[in-house]
Amino acid sequence: MSIFFVRDVVALRQAMGELRTNDTARIQVRNVLLNLLDAETGQRGYLLTADPDYLAPYLAGRTRVRESLRLAEQSGYRDPQFLGNVRRLSQVTESKLEELERTIALTRRGDGVRAANIVREGFGRARMLEARQLIFGEVTRLRLVRERTLEAFNDRLLRAAVTLVLILSTVIAMAASAWRSLSAAARRNNELAKHLALEASHDVLTGLPNRRFFERWARRLAAESLRSGKSFTLLAIDLDRFKGVNDTHGHGVGDEVLKEVANRFQALLRSGEFLARLGGDEFVVLMEGAFSHDEIASIGQRLIDVLPPSLHPQLARHAVGASVGAASFPQDGTELECLMQAADEALYVSKRGGRGILSFARGAPTTPCAGGSAPLDDLPVFVR
Numbered sequence: 218m219s220i221f222f223v224r225d226v227v228a229l230r231q232a233m234g235e236l237r238t239n240d241t242a243r244i245q246v247r248n249v250l251l252n253l254l255d256a257e258t259g260q261r262g263y264l265l266t267a268d269p270d271y272l273a274p275y276l277a278g279r280t281r282v283r284e285s286l287r288l289a290e291q292s293g294y295r296d297p298q299f300l301g302n303v304r305r306l307s308q309v310t311e312s313k314l315e316e317l318e319r320t321i322a323l324t325r326r327g328d329g330v331r332a333a334n335i336v337r338e339g340f341g342r343a344r345m346l347e348a349r350q351l352i353f354g355e356v357t358r359l360r361l362v363r364e365r366t367l368e369a370f371n372d373r374l375l376r377a378a379v380t381l382v383l384i385l386s387t388v389i390a391m392a393a394s395a396w397r398s399l400s401a402a403a404r405r406n407n408e409l410a411k412h413l414a415l416e417a418s419h420d421v422l423t424g425l426p427n428r429r430f431f432e433r434w435a436r437r438l439a440a441e442s443l444r445s446g447k448s449f450t451l452l453a454i455d456l457d458r459f460k461g462v463n464d465t466h467g468h469g470v471g472d473e474v475l476k477e478v479a480n481r482f483q484a485l486l487r488s489g490e491f492l493a494r495l496g497g498d499e500f501v502v503l504m505e506g507a508f509s510h511d512e513i514a515s516i517g518q519r520l521i522d523v524l525p526p527s528l529h530p531q532l533a534r535h536a537v538g539a540s541v542g543a544a545s546f547p548q549d550g551t552e553l554e555c556l557m558q559a560a561d562e563a564l565y566v567s568k569r570g571g572r573g574i575l576s577f578a579r580g581a582p583t584t585p586c587a588g589g590s591a592p593l594d595d596l597p598v599f600v601r
Contacts (some may be wrong), residue, residue: 238294248285541564562578563577
């Protein structure tokens with residue numbers, strides 16, 4: 218009986234190692250898509266504005282994409298199908314990155330028309346779709362493997378507990394120690410799973426919903442609005458002069474500023490208003506229902522006016538502000554990508570118009586809609 222118990226303990230430890238390896242592989246594969254989206258977002262901003270500040274998220278995303286691919290391959294998950302898909306994904310992402318680099322290089326040389334034509338050709342969109350399909354398929358497969366492993370883990374854990382009770386009278390000290398170890402390991406594993414689920418849908422720094430959560434929520438809202446005929450409004454918010462805070466005071470102060478901005482924005486929200494952080498100093502607000510221009514302007518002005526009081530002891534008043542772009546569904550776009558692009562273009566108008574103001578989208582975007590992300594099924598569903 219003691220031999221069977223020891224075998225179960227060894228098998229449980231092996232299963233926990235497999236779960237950790239599976240989690241690591243799944244996180245890195247999913248990070249490939251997130252970082253590729255960051256790189257594409259930077260490229261899109263640069264193509265629309267020729268503002269070199271947008272090259273920073275592009276360069277960071279490009280570097281992290283390759284790092285995530287490397288970490289996925291080195292995760293210790295030795296399944297041949299997984300390794301084959303990672304290598305294929307590496308080829309697809311390199312092809313997509315080459316397309317991004319080419320359009321950026323053309324824009325740098327002043328040939329924005331040719332860069333826009335490359336985007337319209339759809340090669341990059343096809344590569345992004347292929348990358349999403351590869352990642353979705355692999356994340357789903359890894360999740361199913363994890364569930365089977367966890368089910369077997371729990372069955373073996375129960376059997377080990379029964380065996381432990383039977384031999385408790387003779388090996389009470391050793392059995393108690395082993396049980397505590399197994400229980401603690403099981404709790405840590407469950408806590409890790411919960412932590413991974415939260416990180417997949419929320420921004421670690423501010424605690425706000427992140428880009429993936431926002432896109433999933435917005436797509437559902439758009440589908441419901443198309444069925445019901447109800448509209449909603451999207452506010453794209455970009456902080457003014459935030460880069461100067463990081464450059465002058467360091468990223469530690471910058472992070473504290475972002476958290477304070479999130480708190481102030483959150484305090485202004487009412488029922489039916491949803492705030493998310495898309496990354497960097499970009500925020501977005503979804504407002505359910507029909508609003509007049511004056512009502513939207515009033516809400517946007519509240520968001521702008523809440524920032525002038527000092528956001529950090531090291532910063533003066535008005536050190537950081539906000540510019541806002543507003544787009545309404547379905548007037549300014551019936552697809553999420555088009556609506557976001559319309560809001561972005563309105564935001565750029567606010568930036569060019571002196572910052573610290575709100576501008577409205579004027580119909581469909583001036584350039585073809587591209588990008589976007591399909592939701593990953595293993596992200597948790599939250600209801601506000």
